[in-house]
Amino acid sequence: MATIQMPQSQKKPATVQKEDAMLLQKEMINRNYHELATAHETGRKVSATFVPGNLNELLMCFDFARSLPETNALQNGMRKKSGKMIMDAExxxxxxxxxTYVKADLGMMLQGEVGPTGEKLPRPDVLLLSYTGCFTFMKWFELVRQKYDCETVMLHVPYQGDGHISPNMREYVVKQLKEKVIPTLERVSGVKFDIDRLRQYMRESTKAEEDLVAVLHSAKNRPSPIDGYFGGVYYIGPIFTAFRGAPEATEYYRVLRAEIEERVRAKKGPVTPEGELEDEKYRLVVEGPPNWTHFRDFWKMFYEEGAVVVASTYSKVGGVYDFGFRHDPDHPLESLAEYCLGCYTNLNFPQRIDMICRYLDEYQADGLxxxxxxxxxxxxxxxxxMLREVEKRTGKPAAFIESDLVDPRYFSAANIKNRLESYFQMIKQKRAAAGAAVH
Amino acid sequence: MKLTDIVARCEHLFEDLDFNAVKEWKAAQPGRMAIGYMPIYVPREIIHAAGMLPVGIYGGGDQIEVIQGDAYYQSYICRIPRSTVELGLTGRLDCLDGMLFPSICDVIRNLSGMWQLMFKDKYVHYVDVPQNYDDSIGGEFYAHEMQQVREDLAKLRGKPITDDELRAAIAVYNDNRAAIAELYAYRAQAPWQAPTSEVYLVLRAGLVLPPEAHTQLVRDYLAAVKAEQRPKKDNARVVLTGAFCEQPPLSLIKSIEMAGCYVVDDDFVLVSRWLREPVPTDGDPLTALSKAFLHHSVQSSPKYDERREDKGKFLLHQVKTRGAEGVIFAAPSFCDPALLERPMLQEVLAKHKVPYTAFKYAENTGQMAPIREQAGTFADSIKLWSAA
Structure with missing residues (x-):
């Protein structure tokens, strides 16, 4: 068996339990913050871009240190710093x-640009405005540009309104990459574009994508060895941010996959902050991003009841890989276009509903x-x-809760807990009714 | 036609949420079709070239009780999609043979997919527009998108739409835009003669009338107001901005005027003024429409500003050319494009020492006293500053 060259985690889990891979990804992200903080001292240029439609391999071709404002906001949310930032922006x-991602970002700037890890973040040299699946991105970077007056390059990714990617859409994105994005990145970085370098990064991406998909698919097992939402956000961390295409991400996913496959063999449940979940009672599919300000409290409401999220749409927001898409080093720019066009929030409503119904079926989930x-x-x-349509098509119960990304004012623990408890009751009753019908 | 009759007709069309004008137009000739569209802009020329009636769907205003529509949206989503869903589910939009949902924001974008699921027997299409303004990049993409609409509508009517039909439609809309431009210029010059509460109704009529009939209506109104002598008040001249999608209730516009403001420019019903120059009627018609969008369309927050220095240029242009003394930011609650844009525009105005005030509304806002007070205070302050 080959030895996996991975940096060992320096952090010892205290009361909170995490998989090794979770700790390692946290260290990768912290290391990236340090690289960002020291980028200008070390002569590196800094880019900022968004998670959906994030062209990390391309940015690496120009040696940029890479910042992702949503990640900054969510990290600040998890560290309980975002509330004041949002109020400052207001x-x-x-x-x-x-x-509130936008306001947390702008609030962070107002507070002196100190990042989640306490180090001052640099002003970006270029904003790569990948307009993929979210209108707000466009205004967000216009707001940042207004403040910093930094170079901004737009990559407009058309929406899959009719539920497919047309050649016109693909060509439009490729043309923008060739004629706008790459020349701008070359100019700002001073580094000439090398397509073979891009291909090499994409080869790494493909390996990581294969392993990520294996990890996500592992939730089809009973018990599921992972939580595909709360645990899932750790698993997608490197590939959705500044690491896709980097060898360390490839290694991370190799280790993660090995760890999860071992859990499958041992028939173990997911690792939660309070240890392994031993009794899987409910299997859920979740739609929508998590709340970050009360992430652990939120998760606890699930694992305390024995609920495991076996698939989530949020874990596809930075790329949908589980239906076969892989970055293609033989067609690098076309492949980047396909990647952007295929991100979850760039899919139309019928596509999103189809995906959820498919998850409910393939992962044998109890509900949405x-x-x-x-x-x-x-x-x-x-x-x-969406809720009604999924219920109608699958006959499985669906429930609805409300919260926010990083605004602590919109997290009502009691309301959410009540709704979840009622929902679990509903699933139980459905099961009992189904059981009675069989007998 | 008398001025009061014209205004009464426009008001009737505005209030008719059963779209009887559309039904009558269709009934006049068997086989006629009507295609609905939402804000902010679709190339209506293609619909007209297909021999179909373009129908602007701008929500239900304050005249409809939203019951079913509310069941589709959380409290933090704006009102226009709810009332539009209500219009659809109550059968009021049955007269439409299709709906176009333009690229404006995530809510309307998602509504396009919802519509596909809710009204499966209708033609539904999301109209994407470029955020890249190079002819060879965004221009080509947009021409292809329009070609798609052209082919879809051709399929609906059962025969292709020719270039000549498109050119003729472009000429019709050029004429319509020219008439509206004349009306807007006249209002800016003499706002006491053509109050915005009337101009707005005249504009709204264009959402349900064939363009030729609407052009005539605009000209008739203009001729009729010019023939009247209305009292001039010492009002503040303002530009109203942010109301490009969900429209404020008519009573809100009246309240602003009653509070002492003459609205000398605005962004209501922008589809009728989106293209600022006549579109060439020779050459390839879709290329002409594409170039007009890229190079001669209004600057509005759903569009990307390529350069920082371009931010607020159009608003400043409105202020200067219309002789405005201040700006009212009136945005619908939860409107991402308008509310995210607002601080940037305010910064530009502050730099140019243009006073402004801001408030939010919903299409069914009923309490006008706070709006009246705020607009009145704003008008007073403008008068005080300008006197100083």
């Missing part, structure tokens, strides 16, 4: 109605839970129809 004139996020119209607008 005091600065931003509406209470708009996305929608966590509707106030900040995120891209996800949330129409979710009540």
């Amino acid at each position: 005091r600065d004139g931003h509406s209470e109605d708009v996305c 839970l929608i966590n509707s996020i106030k900040s995120c119209n891209s996800f949330s607008a129409g979710q009540l129809l």
Whole structure:
């Protein structure tokens, strides 16, 4: 058996239990923050871009240190720092109605640009505005540009309104990459574009994508060895952010896959912050992003009841790999276009519903839970129809809770817990009714 | 036609949420079709070229009780999709043979997919527009998108749409835009003669009338107001911005005027003024429409501003060319494009020392006293500053 060269985690789990891979991804992310903080000192240029439609392999071709503002906001949310940032942004004139990721980011700037790990983040040299699946992204980077006056390059990714990617859409994205994005990145970085370098990163991406998909698919087992939502956000961390295409991400996913496959062999349940879940009672599919400000409390409401999320749509927001898409080093730019066009929130409503129904079936889930996020119209607008449509098609119960991404004012633990308890009761009754019908 | 009759007709069309004008148009000739569209912009020329009636669907305003529509949306989503769903589910949009959902925001974008599921027997299409403004990149993409609409509508009517039909439609809409431009110029010059509460109704009539009839209506209104002598008040001249999608109730527009503001420019019903120059009627018609979008369309928050220095240019242009003394930011609650844009525009206005005020509304806002007070205070402050 080959020895896996992975940095050993320096952190010892204290009261909170985590898989090794979870700790390692946290260290990778912290290391990236340090790289960002020291980028300008070390002569590196800094890029900022969004998670959906994130062209990490391309940015690496120009040696950029890579910042992702949503990740900064969610990290600040998990560290309980986002509430004040949002209020600062609102005091600065931003509406209470708009996305709290944006306000947390702008609030962080107002507070002196200190990042989640306590180090000062640099001003980006270029904003790669990948307009993929979310209108707000466009305004977000216009707002950042307004403040920093930094170079901004737009990559407009058309929406799959008719439920497919047309050649026109693909060509449009490729043309933008060739004629706008790459020349701008070359100019800002001073590094000439090398397509073979891009191909090499994509080869790494493909390996990581294979392993990620194996991990996500492992939830089809009973018991599921993973939680595909709460645990899932750790698993997608490297590949959705500054690491896809980097050898360390490939290694991370190899280790993660091995760890999960071992859990499957041992018939173990997922690792939760309070240890392994031993009695899987409910298998759920979740639609929508999680709440970050009370992430652990939120998760606890599930594992305390024996509920495991076997598949989630949020874990596809930075790329849908589980239906076969892989970055293709033989067609690098076309493949980047396909990747952007195929991200979850760039799919139309019927496609999203089909995906959820497929998950419910393939993962033998008991039902669908929608966590509707106030900040995120891209996800949330129409979710009540989604709920009804999924119930109608699958006959499985669906439930609806509401929270926000990083605004602690919109997390009502008691309400959510009540709804979840009722939902679990409903699943139990459905099962009992089905059992009675069989007998 | 008398001015009061014209305004009464427009008001009747505005209030008729059963779209009888559309039904009558269809009934006049068997086989006629009507295609609905939502804000902010679709190339209506293609619908007209297909011999179909383009019908603007701008929600239910304050005249409809939303019952079913509310069951589809959380409390933090704006009102226009709810009332639009209500219109659909109550059969009021049965007269439409299809719906176009333009790229404006995530809510309307998602509504396109919802509509596909809810009204399976209708033609439904999401109209994407480019955020890249190079002819060879965004221009080509957009021309292809329009070609798709052209082919879809051709299929609906059972025969292709020719270039000549498209050119003729472009000419019809050029004329319509010219008439509206004339009306807007006149209002800016003499807002006491053509109050916005009337101009708005005239504009709204264009959402349900054939463009030729609407052009005539605009010209008739203009001729009729010019023939009247209305009292001039010492009002503040303002530009109203942010109301490009969900429209404020008519009573809100009246309240702003009653509070001492003349609205000398706005972004209501932008589809009728989206293209700022006449579109060439020779050459390839879709290329002409594409170029007009890329190079001569209104700057509005659903569109990307390529350069930082472009932010707010159009609003400043409105302020300067219309002789406005201030700006009212009036945005629907939970409207991402308008509310995210607002701080950037406010910064630009502050730099140019243009006073502004801001509030939110919903299409069914009923309490006008706070709006009246705020607009009144704003008008007073403008008068005080300008006197100083």
